[in-house]
Structures are given as structure tokens and as C-alpha cells.
Amino acid sequence: MLNAIGDSGQAVDWWFAFKLPRNARSPSGSSATPPSTGFEYVYFDDRSTTLTRSGSPISAPGGALYDTLHQIYPLTGAADGAPGFVVYNDERSDGKSDNGELGHTKGVLAFDPATDSGFWLLHSTPRFPTPSGCDFPQNEKDYAQTYLCITLKDFATVQQIAAQMIDQQEPQVFASRLSAGVPADSPLARLTQPLSPADPAPPATLEFTSRGGQAFRCIAKNRHWNSDYWNDLVGPALGVNLDVETWRRGKLAGTEDSDLAHSVLDTLYINLEPLGVDYEWHYTQDHAKWACSQTPNWVVVADINRDTSQEKRGGGGIAFQHPACGRASRRWTRSSHPRKPRRRRLRTRFEALDNCTRTPRCHSGTGAFRVACIWRRRSCWRPHHPFGSMRMVAPAVVPVLVFMGRRWSSGVPRRVARGWICRLRGGRAGPGRCLRRRAPSSGCPSSAVAVDARAGGCPRSRDRLHHALRGSGGAPRAMPRGACRRD
Numbered sequence: 427m428l429n430a431i432g433d434s435g436q437a438v439d440w441w442f443a444f445k446l447p448r449n450a451r452s453p454s455g456s457s458a459t460p461p462s463t464g465f466e467y468v469y470f471d472d473r474s475t476t477l478t479r480s481g482s483p484i485s486a487p488g489g490a491l492y493d494t495l496h497q498i499y500p501l502t503g504a505a506d507g508a509p510g511f512v513v514y515n516d517e518r519s520d521g522k523s524d525n526g527e528l529g530h531t532k533g534v535l536a537f538d539p540a541t542d543s544g545f546w547l548l549h550s551t552p553r554f555p556t557p558s559g560c561d562f563p564q565n566e567k568d569y570a571q572t573y574l575c576i577t578l579k580d581f582a583t584v585q586q587i588a589a590q591m592i593d594q595q596e597p598q599v600f601a602s603r604l605s606a607g608v609p610a611d612s613p614l615a616r617l618t619q620p621l622s623p624a625d626p627a628p629p630a631t632l633e634f635t636s637r638g639g640q641a642f643r644c645i646a647k648n649r650h651w652n653s654d655y656w657n658d659l660v661g662p663a664l665g666v667n668l669d670v671e672t673w674r675r676g677k678l679a680g681t682e683d684s685d686l687a688h689s690v691l692d693t694l695y696i697n698l699e700p701l702g703v704d705y706e707w708h709y710t711q712d713h714a715k716w717a718c719s720q721t722p723n724w725v726v727v728a729d730i731n732r733d734t735s736q737e738k739r740g741g742g743g744i745a746f747q748h749p750a751c752g753r754a755s756r757r758w759t760r761s762s763h764p765r766k767p768r769r770r771r772l773r774t775r776f777e778a779l780d781n782c783t784r785t786p787r788c789h790s791g792t793g794a795f796r797v798a799c800i801w802r803r804r805s806c807w808r809p810h811h812p813f814g815s816m817r818m819v820a821p822a823v824v825p826v827l828v829f830m831g832r833r834w835s836s837g838v839p840r841r842v843a844r845g846w847i848c849r850l851r852g853g854r855a856g857p858g859r860c861l862r863r864r865a866p867s868s869g870c871p872s873s874a875v876a877v878d879a880r881a882g883g884c885p886r887s888r889d890r891l892h893h894a895l896r897g898s899g900g901a902p903r904a905m906p907r908g909a910c911r912r913d
Contacts, residue, residue: 427541428509429637430575431493432471433480439638441471442727442751443491443573445484445551447711450570452704453697459704464567468703470751472638477754479703485562492560494547494575498536501557501601509538510605512588512617514597516739517552519563522600527623527649529596529740531729537584537614539607543637544584548727548744549573550715557601569713570696574727574744577637587644588613590632594646596621596740626650629659645726646742655741656717656732661688664726664745666719669693669756672731673713690717692732700757715743716755723752 429437448464465483469490470476482489487496498511512535516524532551537544551571553563578584591597592613602618609615629647636642645663647655656670671693697706717726728743730736 428497428536428538428543428545428577429494430471430545430547430577431490431497432473433469433482433488433490435488435493437577439472439636439640440574440576441469441490442575442725443470443480443484444468444477444714444716445571445573446705447570447707448568450705450707450711453699453706454704456704462705465562466705468698468701470754472640472748475750477698477701477703477751477758483562485560490575491573494545495534495555495560498534498603499559501555501603507540508603508605509536510603510608510614511536511601512597512599512614513555513601514599515552515554516598518598518600519553519556520600525598526739528598528621529649530731530736531591531595531597531741533597533729535584535587535591535617537578537581537608538605539581540605542581544578544581545575546578546584546587547573547575548729550713550729552713566713569711570707572714572716572727576640576642576744579635579637583634585613586632586634588617590630590644590646590742592616592621593627594630594648594740595742596623596648623649631663640746640748643745644742645745646740648740649738652737654732654734654737655728655730655743656690660717660726660728660743660745661690664719664724666722666724667691668717668719668724668726670717670732671696671709671712672715672728672733674709674731674733677734690732696758698758701754717743718752718755720756723747723749725751725755 430439430441432438432441445467446462446464448462450462452459463483465485467480467484467489468477469480470478471490480489485492487493498509501511501513514529514534515532516528516530517532518524532549532554534547534555535544536546549571550573551563551566553566555561578587597617599618599621604615604618627648627650629645629651632644632646634642634644643663645660647653647659651659653659656668656672661668665688667688668690669692670690674692692709694709695706696709696712698704699706715728715731717728718724724745724747726743726745728741730739730741730743
């Protein structure tokens with residue numbers, strides 16, 4: 427009889443495992459906790475009260491994952507009374523490439539009609555398991571992964587899951603075996619054959635129970651639905667707000683559910699310290715796919731990401747309510763934030779230089795004036811840069827517009843020049859910021875002042891060019907050659 431085998435080596439109704447990424451560290455920076463190797467995991471089953479760290483590596487004998495899958499190994503050869511199975515993964519371990527038209531889904535569905543039993547393992551690990559054994563890919567130790575294994579009630583439940591997979595998840599099967607007693611026209615038999623992309627169909631929810639009576643919901647969609655799995659399907663189906671952790675690298679979906687009543691937030695950190703496991707990691711080290719609600723105690727373990735590219739792929743997840751597991755999952759979620767980040771604004775910097783012996787065309791009786799408009803991204807500004815308020819540290823060439831005139835008062839009206847500069851900056855003329863004075867450079871008697879776009883308001887300024895363009899008499903001053911303004 428097939429069962430989910432727990433960490434104790436005994437049959438359990440269901441179990442959940444969360445593998446740590448490599449180099450996860452203590453939140454407090456304690457040297458007593460060495461960095462993780464990428465094979466540690468925390469474990470929970472139907473008999474647990476909280477998540478605990480397992481004493482064995484994720485795929486070693488004696489662990490829940492190894493002992494459960496060992497019931498169907500080897501994955502090659504004829505049935506000969508052995509249990510049947512369907513092993514699927516969108517990143518196959520047999521070396522064949524991913525079919526982008528089929529599902530983004532990973533798992534093992536095992537069954538034995540003779541004993542009316544089976545189990546379903548849903549996980550997030552690419553290229554796992556291998557046909558030769560329960561070998562964990564070495565290159566997958568860098569990221570956290572999730573595993574949920576359920577002892578199914580009977581063989582009929584296995585057939586229902588297989589039928590949903592054909593219409594919704596569209597798994598990429600790379601290893602299978604049909605045991606005796608499986609009809610040739612059954613959904614399981616069809617699932618072992620090469621699948622063509624399914625016809626358009628609305629998402630479906632399959633409700634089933636484990637052998638021990640725990641209720642589960644398999645919420646799935648196919649590639650034709652073309653909407654976000656978490657926002658538009660799981661959140662409204664459960665009617666709750668969700669904290670979600672998935673692989674996030676592409677274009678991201680919003681936070682509001684399609685029912686306009688709930689939201690989905692992305693987890694930033696996983697912190698196991700409240701559960702007695704002294705490890706924490708950032709979401710960029712996480713390939714797991716799970717979600718939890720604040721109330722009631724919903725937990726969702728899935729195989730599809732929260733990413734707009736996944737809208738065109740089939741996939742699904744298993745949702746269930748369990749008070750202890752729900753409380754534990756809420757405690758390890760350190761923080762969340764809305765998925766749509768604030769758009770960065772382009773800022774502008776201005777530099778105004780007085781008459782200087784180094785400035786070309788400095789003639790007696792004229793005030794040669796230069797304004798340089800330097801466009802910078804905020805991320806390039808460095809407050810500690812030695813060049814003072816300008817902080818010119820852009821990684822690439824930036825557009826610089828230089829205005830030069832012999833006499834601003836007669837050539838270009840001050841308000842016109844100010845309007846030009848403000849439009850370049852993307853704003854409008856108004857109460858300005860303080861013009862900070864820089865110390866004169868060696869060899870040059872002039873002073874230089876600069877408009878700092880982030881500086882606080884100056885009580886003496888009326889506009890952004892107040893100090894640069896206004897003299898004590900309210901008009902631009904004509905300075906003799908080599909003269910230097912010191913006000």
C-alpha cells in the first residue's frame with residue numbers, strides 16, 4: 427500500500443517540507459550558526475505542532491522525501507506487480523528541452539489499483555527526480571524549494587487528479603509506468619501518453635480528501651486562460667488576502683485581486699528564527715512556490731510562479747486549512763510589499779559658474795555666464811562624493827546643455843532662461859532650492875555655486891537661479907575681466 431512516509435519512517439497522512447537555500451544565515455549574524463549548505467530542510471506533518479528542522483539532508487535515506495519516493499523506484503522496467511507512477515517536470519531530468527506550450531508544473535503521482543492507494547507529491551525543484559534514483563540536483567542547492575506529499579484516499583481520487591491534469595496543468599511527463607488493472611482509456615493511461623496543448627477551458631478546482639480525512643483543493647488553470655494564477659484565481663477562490671513567495675524575475679503582476687476585495691503581496695524575507703530555526707534568506711534565494719493567508723489558516727503549495735510570463739502556461743496548486751501549519755507559515759514571513767514598485771524619477775542638476783579667468787570669452791564689461799544642465803538618475807548620486815553638491819558620478823555620458831551669453835540682461839531675459847532650465851528639469855519655476863557654494867579651485871580665483879535639487883529650501887532664494895543671476899541690485903551684474911563675485 428502506498429503512503430506518504432514521514433521523517434519518522436512511518437506512514438503519515440501528509441507532510442510538508444521547506445528546503446533551505448545555500449548560504450542562508452542567522453538573522454542576528456551569530457557565528458554559532460554556520461551558513462546553510464543547501465540541503466537542510468524544515469518539516470511538518472499532520473501530527474506536528476510546529477515546523478522543525480530535520481536531522482538529515484533533503485534527499486538522504488531516512489528523510490521523508492527519499493523514503494516516500496523509494497516506494498516506486500526504480501523508475502525503469504516493467505510493472506510486474508510494482509506500483510504505477512507518473513513523473514512530470516517542466517525542466518526535465520532526462521536532458522530533453524522544455525515545451526513552452528505545456529504546463530509549468532512539477533510532481534509525482536503514484537498509484538496502486540491492487541491496494542486502492544496512491545500518493546501525490548507536488549514540488550518546485552527543476553530536474554527532479556531522476557530516473558535512476560532520488561538524486562537531488564547539485565545545481566539546485568542554491569535555492570529554497572517546497573514539497574507537499576499527500577496520501578490519497580483511494581485509486582478513484584488518483585483518476586480524478588489525472589483528469590484535471592490533462593485539461594488544466596498539462597504536465598510534461600518524462601517517466602511513467604502503468605500498473606496492472608489500469609484501463610487503457612482511463613485518464614491515467616492518457617496522461618502517460620504525449621500530450622497536445624489542451625483546448626481552451628476555464629480554471630477548475632478539484633476538492634478531494636486524504637486517507638486521514640484532511641480536505642484539500644487543487645486549484646488549476648490551463649494556458650488559454652491567460653490571467654495571473656495568484657491574483658485572478660487563488661485569491662478570489664479562497665476569498666482571502668495572500669502573502670506569496672515564488673520565483674520573481676520577469677514582469678510582475680499587480681497586487682489587487684480580480685474580485686477587487688482582496689490583495690496579494692510578495693514576501694521579501696523568510697525568517698525561521700521565530701520557529702526555533704536560526705536562518706533567514708532573501709526572496710532572491712528562493713525558488714519555492716507557496717502562499718499563506720492571515721485569516722483563516724489557508725496554506726497553498728504550488729508549482730507555478732507569480733509572473734506575467736506564467737499566464738500562458740498551465741499550472742496549479744494545492745490549498746488546505748490547518749491551524750498549526752497556517753500559524754507557522756505566517757510567522758516565517760518577515761515582510762511583504764506591493765509588487766508594483768514606485769517608478770524612479772529622473773532628476774536634474776544645474777551648475778552655474780561666475781566669471782572666471784578660465785572661462786572663454788570673458789571680456790571687460792560683460793558677464794559671461796554658463797549654465798550646465800546635467801541629467802542624472804537618482805541611483806547614481808553619491809552624497810559622499812568629493813565633488814561636493816554636483817556628485818558627478820554617472821556611469822555613462824550624460825547630456826549637457828551649455829547656455830552662453832555676453833549679457834543675460836539684454837540677450838536672454840532671466841525669466842526665459844529660467845523657463846528653459848525648468849522645462850529641461852521636467853518641472854516649473856517656483857520657490858527654489860539653496861545654491862550651495864563650492865570652495866574655489868586652486869589656480870582660479872572664481873567661486874562656483876550649484877543648484878542642488880535635493881537640498882532644503884533656502885530662505886534667501888526666490889527661484890532656482892536667484893544667487894546665480896541676481897546681484898544685489900536685482901539684475902545680473904556685469905563683472906570686469908578676472909573679477910570674482912563673493913556674495
